[in-house]
Structures are given as structure tokens and as C-alpha cells.
Amino acid sequence: MHQLDQLKQFTTVVADTGNFKQLAQFAPRDATTNPSLILKAVQQPDYAPLLARTVAAHRGQPLDAVVDQVLVAFGLEILQVVPGRVSTEVDARLSFDTTATLARARRLITLYEAAGIGRDRVLIKIAATWEGIQAAKVLEAEGIHCNLTLLFAFCQAVACGDAGVRLISPFVGRIYDWYKKQAGASWDEAARAGANDPGVLSVERIYTHYKRFGIHTEVMGASFRNVGQITALAGCDLLTISPELLAQLQASEAPLQRRLDPAVAARADLPAVHFDEPGFRFALNDDAMATEKLAEGIRAFAVDSAKLDAIIQGL
Incomplete structure (x- = not known):
């Protein structure tokens, strides 16, 4: 049995991609997207017709409304391949605006519901800022489930748990990146691998x-x-x-053992x-890695959101 099937025995495997044509071969239960993944997908010839059709169908609407239509169009395609849920992200440029995050999240859910998709099959992705977590708390109370992303600090996870958030996405690799960069020449890859990896x-x-x-x-x-x-x-x-x-x-056919046990x-x-x-703001500020990676992540997603805007405006 290969490692992917071994992993599926005790962990739900989710595909992290906007490339829905690639999904079926791995049989994931869920799929996640983000602005960078959608931007990457829309620039591939396979997805150009979907993008063009969606933009044409909603021409004349405000740009942010057309963008949400594009995000949902990709989500709907993904949901034809995965049996579970898709995560669709609120514009990262709204990461510090609770009210605007709520409005975009509700609109995304409305679009999915209009296409016949129930709330149980969608997770609204929101950056795990204080404002984002407060928006998620309200949305969860409305039955709109959330995936809090760009999560690097323990305080972010605690606040999400207290808010009743459905799911969080702690970023293993970006934490690893930060510590490796900080250590420079003194980084010992073997000593900080596997169970000793800072992200793990x-x-x-x-x-x-x-x-x-x-x-x-x-x-x-x-x-x-x-x-x-992963292992x-x-x-x-x-x-x-x-x-x-x-x-x-x-x-890989290498044996894989369970590492985390409830x-x-x-x-x-x-x-x-x-x-x-x-307390949250101080704890986040006190964690240099989390502060830097959260800010960097929001900036990067905002840049890619702006690029997606430009592509849509150019059609």
C-alpha cells in the first residue's frame, strides 16, 4: 500500500490546488484554493474557457462581484471531483475589516447556494487576524463554516477555537522557512526534520x-x-x-505510522x-515568526488578488 493510502487511514487528505483537472487521480476528500492557486490556474490554457465564460456572463457588474463569480466557478468545478468540501477565500485585502469580510463571505455562500451547493460543502477561507476571527465567529453562528488560514501562532489557534471556527490551516512550511532563514549557515536540516521540524x-x-x-x-x-x-x-x-x-x-511504499493520536x-x-x-495582539506581536509570516502572507495574497483583478479586467 502506498503512503497516500496509508495516510488516508487516519487523516483526511485534502488537495491544495485550483487545478481541478488534476484532482481525481489522488482521490482527496476535500480541496482548498487561495488567490495564488486560482491565479496560477486561470493562466493555464485548460482553464481559459471557464474564466472567459464566467467573466462574459457577469460583464458590467462591479469587479469584486465578478471575481467572486470566478472563485465560485472554480469551486463548483472542484466539487464535481471531490466528495467533500471546497475552501474559497475572501479577498486578503479585507483581512483587517470584519464588516467587509462578513459581506464577502455571505455573498460567496449565496452564490454557491444559488448553484445548488449546500453550506456543508463550502468553507469560507479567512486570514486569522483578530478581525478575521471575529468575522468567522459571526459566520459560524449563521451556519456558514470557515477555514481560518495564514495561521502561524498558538494564540491564533486558541482564539479560533474559542470562536467556534470549523477548521484552521496552520502553515507548516512557511514556519519552517522562517526558522531556516533565521538560522542561516547554522541550520541543521537533519536535526530539524520530521518530528523536530518547527512547523510540525x-x-x-x-x-x-x-x-x-x-x-x-x-x-x-x-x-x-x-x-x-506530512508523514x-x-x-x-x-x-x-x-x-x-x-x-x-x-x-512510495515505505511504511507510515500514526504520529498524532487524539x-x-x-x-x-x-x-x-x-x-x-x-492579549491576542500582544501574544501575536511577541512571536516574531508569526507576525512576519502573517503580514507577508496577506501581502502576497493581496498582490495575487490584484493580478487576478487585472486579468479579469483585461477580458
């Missing part, structure tokens, strides 16, 4: 906290740089994996932790 350790801490305190938020490790990070998190609720790394897992985590000796807004 971050997800393990969040997973243990959630299981210990009965928090129902799902943990979905994301942003992987190598297969070792070190076997047993995590979900893992969202790029097609390239899914293919590597599929090509029963073991539930017995962990941990203090209860909660954050109000000042």
Missing part, C-alpha cells in the same frame, strides 16, 4: 491543545515543503497537500489558555 511542532501543539480541552475545531496542516513534514503529522485531522507532494506519497493528546497535562483582544 507548531501543529502538534495546537492539535494537543484542542484534543485536551475538547475543542471541536478541525486542524488541517497546510503549506508543506517536503513529504517528511510527521500523520493522524492530524486533515492535511492539505499540493499535487506534487501527493504524487510523491503515491509513489486519545494521547486528551491526556496531556496542559493549562487552559484564552485570549481577549489585547
Whole structure:
């Protein structure tokens, strides 16, 4: 049995791509997208007709409304391939605006529902800023489920759990990137690989906290740089994996063991932790890695959102 099938025995595998024509071969349950992945997809010849049709059908509408139509068009295609859920992201440029995030999230859900897709099959992706988490709290109360992304700090995960968020996406690879860059020439790849990888350790801490305190938020490790990070998190609720790394897992027959176990985590000796807004902001500020990677991630997604805007305006 290859590693991908072994992994699926105790972790829900999610495909991290906007390339829905590539999905079926890996049989993931869910799929996630983000502005960068959608931008990458729309520039491929295979997807040009879908983009052109969608833009033409909604010509004359405000640009942000047409963009949401494009995002949902890709989501609908993905939902024809995966049996579970698709994650569709709110514009990263709204990451510090709770009211605007709520409006965009509700519009995305309305578009999916108009196409016959129930709320149970969509996760609205929102950056895990304080404002984003507060928007998600309201949306969850309305039955609109959320995937809080760009999550790097423990305080972000705690606040999401307290808000009743359905799912979080801690970014393993970007955490690894930061620590490797900081260490420079002193970085020891072998010593910081697998279970000792800083990104893996971050997800393990969040997973243990959630299981210990009965928090129902799902943990979905994301942003992987190598297969070792994935296998070190076997047993995590979900893992969202790029097609390239899914293919590597599929090509390996090496035995894979469960690493994260909810029963073991539930017995962990941990203090209860909660954050109000000042406490959250201080804890995030106190974590240089999380502060830098959150800001960098929002900037990068905002740039790609602007590029997608420009492509749509050019059609």
C-alpha cells in the first residue's frame, strides 16, 4: 500500500490546488484554493474557457462581484471531483475589516447556494487576524463554516477555537522557512526534520491543545515543503497537500505510522489558555515568526488578488 493510502487511514487528505483537472487521480476528500492557486490556474490554457465564460456572463457588474463569480466557478468545478468540501477565500485585502469580510463571505455562500451547493460543502477561507476571527465567529453562528488560514501562532489557534471556527490551516512550511532563514549557515536540516521540524511542532501543539480541552475545531496542516513534514503529522485531522507532494506519497511504499493520536493528546497535562483582544495582539506581536509570516502572507495574497483583478479586467 502506498503512503497516500496509508495516510488516508487516519487523516483526511485534502488537495491544495485550483487545478481541478488534476484532482481525481489522488482521490482527496476535500480541496482548498487561495488567490495564488486560482491565479496560477486561470493562466493555464485548460482553464481559459471557464474564466472567459464566467467573466462574459457577469460583464458590467462591479469587479469584486465578478471575481467572486470566478472563485465560485472554480469551486463548483472542484466539487464535481471531490466528495467533500471546497475552501474559497475572501479577498486578503479585507483581512483587517470584519464588516467587509462578513459581506464577502455571505455573498460567496449565496452564490454557491444559488448553484445548488449546500453550506456543508463550502468553507469560507479567512486570514486569522483578530478581525478575521471575529468575522468567522459571526459566520459560524449563521451556519456558514470557515477555514481560518495564514495561521502561524498558538494564540491564533486558541482564539479560533474559542470562536467556534470549523477548521484552521496552520502553515507548516512557511514556519519552517522562517526558522531556516533565521538560522542561516547554522541550520541543521537533519536535526530539524520530521518530528523536530518547527512547523510540525507548531501543529502538534495546537492539535494537543484542542484534543485536551475538547475543542471541536478541525486542524488541517497546510503549506508543506517536503513529504517528511506530512508523514510527521500523520493522524492530524486533515492535511492539505499540493499535487506534487501527493504524487510523491503515491509513489512510495515505505511504511507510515500514526504520529498524532487524539486519545494521547486528551491526556496531556496542559493549562487552559484564552485570549481577549489585547492579549491576542500582544501574544501575536511577541512571536516574531508569526507576525512576519502573517503580514507577508496577506501581502502576497493581496498582490495575487490584484493580478487576478487585472486579468479579469483585461477580458
